[in-house]
Amino acid sequence: MREGREAAGRLRVLVLGAAAGGGFPQWNCNCRNCADARRGDPSLKPRTQSSIAVSSDGDRWAILNASPEITIQLIRTPQLHPRDREVVGGRDTPIDTVLVTNGDIDHVTGLLGLREKQAFRVAGTAEILRVIDDNPIFGALDRSLVRFEPIRLETPFELVAGVTATLFPVPGKVPLYLEGETVATDLEGEQTVGVELQAATGGRVYYVPGCARMTDRLAQRLAGADAVLFDGTVYTDDEMIAQGVGGKTGQRMGHMAMSGPDGSIAAFAEIPVKRRVFVHINNTNPALREGSPERRAVEEAGWEVGYDGMEIDP
Numbered sequence: 203m204r205e206g207r208e209a210a211g212r213l214r215v216l217v218l219g220a221a222a223g224g225g226f227p228q229w230n231c232n233c234r235n236c237a238d239a240r241r242g243d244p245s246l247k248p249r250t251q252s253s254i255a256v257s258s259d260g261d262r263w264a265i266l267n268a269s270p271e272i273t274i275q276l277i278r279t280p281q282l283h284p285r286d287r288e289v290v291g292g293r294d295t296p297i298d299t300v301l302v303t304n305g306d307i308d309h310v311t312g313l314l315g316l317r318e319k320q321a322f323r324v325a326g327t328a329e330i331l332r333v334i335d336d337n338p339i340f341g342a343l344d345r346s347l348v349r350f351e352p353i354r355l356e357t358p359f360e361l362v363a364g365v366t367a368t369l370f371p372v373p374g375k376v377p378l379y380l381e382g383e384t385v386a387t388d389l390e391g392e393q394t395v396g397v398e399l400q401a402a403t404g405g406r407v408y409y410v411p412g413c414a415r416m417t418d419r420l421a422q423r424l425a426g427a428d429a430v431l432f433d434g435t436v437y438t439d440d441e442m443i444a445q446g447v448g449g450k451t452g453q454r455m456g457h458m459a460m461s462g463p464d465g466s467i468a469a470f471a472e473i474p475v476k477r478r479v480f481v482h483i484n485n486t487n488p489a490l491r492e493g494s495p496e497r498r499a500v501e502e503a504g505w506e507v508g509y510d511g512m513e514i515d516p
Contacts, residue, residue, distance in 0.1 A: 209419050211364055213401035213516055214257050215409075215429070218265070218275040219250035220508035223308035223486040225271065233445050233486050245492040247509050250275055252411045254431065255282060258364025258401045260328040264299040266397060266409055267499025275510070295320055298362050301353075302326040303369075304394045304412060305333040305377040308487060314342060321347040325361070327369060327392035328352040332378065342403030355392065361399070370423065373414040375456040387456045388414040394456070399425070400475040405516035407431070410470045411482040414456045416469035427475045428516035431508065432466060433457050437487045437496050445486050457482075460489060467503045477516070481508040 212357055219225075226249040227236035239246040251269035263282060269275065276282045284294040300322060302309050313324065313334070324331070324343075331350050334340050353369050361367035374394025375387045396410035405428050413420070413433045424430055435457035442448035452459050459465045460480065470478060480500070483489070488496040489507055500507060 211258060211401055212461040213399060213403075213405040213407060214260065215282065215407055215431075215514035215516075216255040216279065217431070217479075217481065217508050217510060217514070218253040218255055218279060219271060219510055220267045220481045220483055220512070221249035221251050222482045223251060223306065224485060225249060225251050226483070226485040226490065227448050228485040231447055231485055233447050235488070235490055238491075243491075246490060247492075247495075249483065249490075249510050252413075253309075253312070254409060254481075255279065256365055256399060257281070257362060261285070261296055261388040262298050262363050263296050264301060264365065264367075265297055266301045267303055267309040267411065268300050268316065269308055270311045272312030273315045278511075293318070293320060295322070297322055299323045301323055301361060301367070301397065302330055302334070303409070304374065305330050305395060306378070306412070307377065307379070309411075310334055315342060316348075317342040317344070319344055319347060321349075322351045323351055325351045325353050325359075327355065327395060329392035330395075333380070355395070359498060364402055366370075366400045369395045370398065372396045372410055372412070372420060373417065373456075374412050375414070379489070381435075385454075387453060390417075396420075402481040407514060407516055409481075412456060413458055413466075414453065415458060415464070416466070421469070421473050424470075424475060425473050429477040429514050430475050431479045431480065431481045431514070432470075433461055434466070434483045434487065434489070434507070436484050437461055437489050441486050441488075442484070447486060460487075461496075467505065468502070470505075471503075477506070477514070478504055479506045479508045479512070479514065483507065 373388035436452035
């Protein structure tokens with residue numbers, strides 16, 4: 203048995219990366235957050251791009267979204283190292299499955315970092331897997347070892363031993379590289395999904411790293427959850443424009459803002475959830491800064507700002 207293995211049945215979630223696309227600090231951004239983070243401001247924790255790991259026994263794991271920094275995330279997470287062997291040699295991983303929630307660059311390119319002749323499953327909706335499969339670069343994944351498995355919406359399946367997952371549609375859009383002249387930012391279908399996670403001993407956790415708006419159906423589903431890890435991309439819808447680092451609003455990118463009457467904080471005010479955690483946080487978001495007015499507003503509303511290495515134990 204691997205050292206540190208736990209009894210099966212207990213749902214465990216590790217936040218591998220809590221930042222949105224580009225990470226934090228972003229390599230080419232000199233917004234106040236990024237500039238201060240590079241100077242070592244202790245109120246700003248660097249974060250890699252959005253990903254979590256899930257297990258029931260601490261020995262077999264699933265990764266949700268393969269970020270570009272996945273190899274760094276795996277190196278700094280001992281639970282995801284090759285399992286101990288009496289004889290050193292060969293290849294091994296505790297990772298059984300990689301599940302992708304959309305086809306965004308920050309959620310699928312990490313698959314290329316897992317191309318070293320290792321068996322595992324790639325799961326997602328048929329539409330998301332088709333986007334990946336249509337790109338010849340992903341042919342680097344040896345299909346004699348790496349199995350692609352399409353998952354139907356609203357159909358529970360075993361994500362990893364002891365953990366049942368269900369994919370459900372949330373409002374979103376197609377990946378940036380598939381956008382046409384006209385872009386619908388709140389489509390509901392297979393292109394953007396949330397994930398419901400449950401283990402044998404109970405506990406219900408939701409992972410929704412991208413969401414364009416709250417719907418009655420989504421609110422009803424999330425009600426009563428032990429934890430929700432939710433899209434925290436921007437604090438205000440126009441913050442990238444206001445800071446001079448982009449020309450798109452959060453809504454145009456397919457993401458709710460944290461604040462405002464149509465924001466996630468307001469939307470969750472009437473949704474009973476035990477633990478609320480923002481993930482997929484953009485480098486421009488002022489709530490990243492500990493002690494800021496925005497951070498205080500988030501925390502006073504009952505939210506946590508996710509960070510790399512955070513553990514969720516419902």
